[in-house]
Structure formats: structure tokens, C-alpha cells
Amino acid sequence: MKKILSIPILLGIFFSVFLIGNVVAEEKEGLEIGNKAPDFEVTTLKGEEIQLSDLEGKPVMLNFWATWCPPCRTEMPDMQKFQENHDVTVLAVNLTDTEANKESVNQFVEQFGLTFQVGLDSDGSVAKTYRINPIPTTFMIDSKGEISHKTFGAMKYETMVEELEKMN
Known part of the structure; x- marks a missing residue:
């Protein structure tokens, strides 16, 4: 029994x-430092599908932005320099549902000579998941996919480099 x-x-x-x-x-x-960054998939300007989890193994700078946002315009050259000078993946997710049209995003990327990956959040779902407000908002994600830093507002190149060094 x-x-x-x-x-x-x-x-x-x-x-x-x-x-x-x-x-x-x-x-x-979650969205706090030390949390695993929520996974998502977006289509890039080049028409390729990219999933955040596919970028694990290398540090990622995940930035949310729009063409009409003055601080976003200010930080883009620093983001380009950061991508060029460091072993990091920059993924800039455009809040496409707030743009006049997709062509304005293409024009912006060409104007600034951006070569990093630009994802299109066409329906706002990724911004909703990441609770984006204000823009720009940036998450520094380590090679394990965990958030190591987040910034509300434009980041300077020096801060990008400092946060990358903290991850290593």
C-alpha cells in the first residue's frame, strides 16, 4: 500500500x-540587463529574412529608429563607424509603420552610406515586444544573446565602444 x-x-x-x-x-x-533578448524576425531592406537568434555567437547592437527622428539621424554615422571598426553586428530596426513609405528608408540609408543591416518592423510588432519609447533605443546584446546594456536616446561612438569592451 x-x-x-x-x-x-x-x-x-x-x-x-x-x-x-x-x-x-x-x-x-526579457528586456532587463542580464535577460535573454526576445527573439524576432524581420525582413531587411535587401529583402532577406533575419532572426535575432541567428546572430548569437557575436555581439549585437540592436537599434530602433526612424528617418524622421533627429537623434536617430545624429547617431547613424557613429553606428556606421562602430560597425566598420569592431567585430560586432549592427542591426538597425526601422519603425516602418511610422514612416511615410519604405522608399524614405531607402533614401535615408543611401544618404548616410549605411552598410549595416536594416530591418523593417512593418507592423510595429517588434517595437511592441521591446516596448520602444522613445526612439532611438539601443540594446547591446552579448554573444550569448543576453542584454548587457540599453540606452534611451542617441549613443555616441565612444559609448558604443565602452559597452562592447564590457561584454568581452
Whole structure:
């Protein structure tokens, strides 16, 4: 009789530990420093699909911006310089649903000579997931996919470099 009662108890303990483990793992994803950055997929200006999780293994500067945003315009040359001079992936997600049209994004990229990846958040879903307000907003993500720094407003090149060095 004791053996029959102990089996359900052991199964209950096993499933409790299993569920608690899964909840803890899920809680690690979020928008705070030390959290796993929420995954998403966007289409780039070049028409390619890019998923944030595909970039793991290398530091990522994830920036949210729009062409009409003066501080965004200010930081773009520094972001280009940062991409050129460091082993980092810059992914600039444009809030396309706030733009007049997609062509204005193309013109902006050409005007500034940007060569880093520009993702289009056409429906605002990525901005919603990352609770973007204000813009620009930048997340520095380490090679494991964890947020190591976030900034609201334009970042200077020197700050980009400092935050990258902290990740290494």
C-alpha cells in the first residue's frame, strides 16, 4: 500500500520540479540587463529574412529608429563607424509603420552610406515586444544573446565602444 501511494507522490514531485525549471527558464527572457533578448524576425531592406537568434555567437547592437527622428539621424554615422571598426553586428530596426513609405528608408540609408543591416518592423510588432519609447533605443546584446546594456536616446561612438569592451 505504501508503494502505491509513494508513486503518485514521486510523480508529483518530479512534475513540480520540471514545471518550476521551465518557468525559471522562461523568466530569463526579457528586456532587463542580464535577460535573454526576445527573439524576432524581420525582413531587411535587401529583402532577406533575419532572426535575432541567428546572430548569437557575436555581439549585437540592436537599434530602433526612424528617418524622421533627429537623434536617430545624429547617431547613424557613429553606428556606421562602430560597425566598420569592431567585430560586432549592427542591426538597425526601422519603425516602418511610422514612416511615410519604405522608399524614405531607402533614401535615408543611401544618404548616410549605411552598410549595416536594416530591418523593417512593418507592423510595429517588434517595437511592441521591446516596448520602444522613445526612439532611438539601443540594446547591446552579448554573444550569448543576453542584454548587457540599453540606452534611451542617441549613443555616441565612444559609448558604443565602452559597452562592447564590457561584454568581452
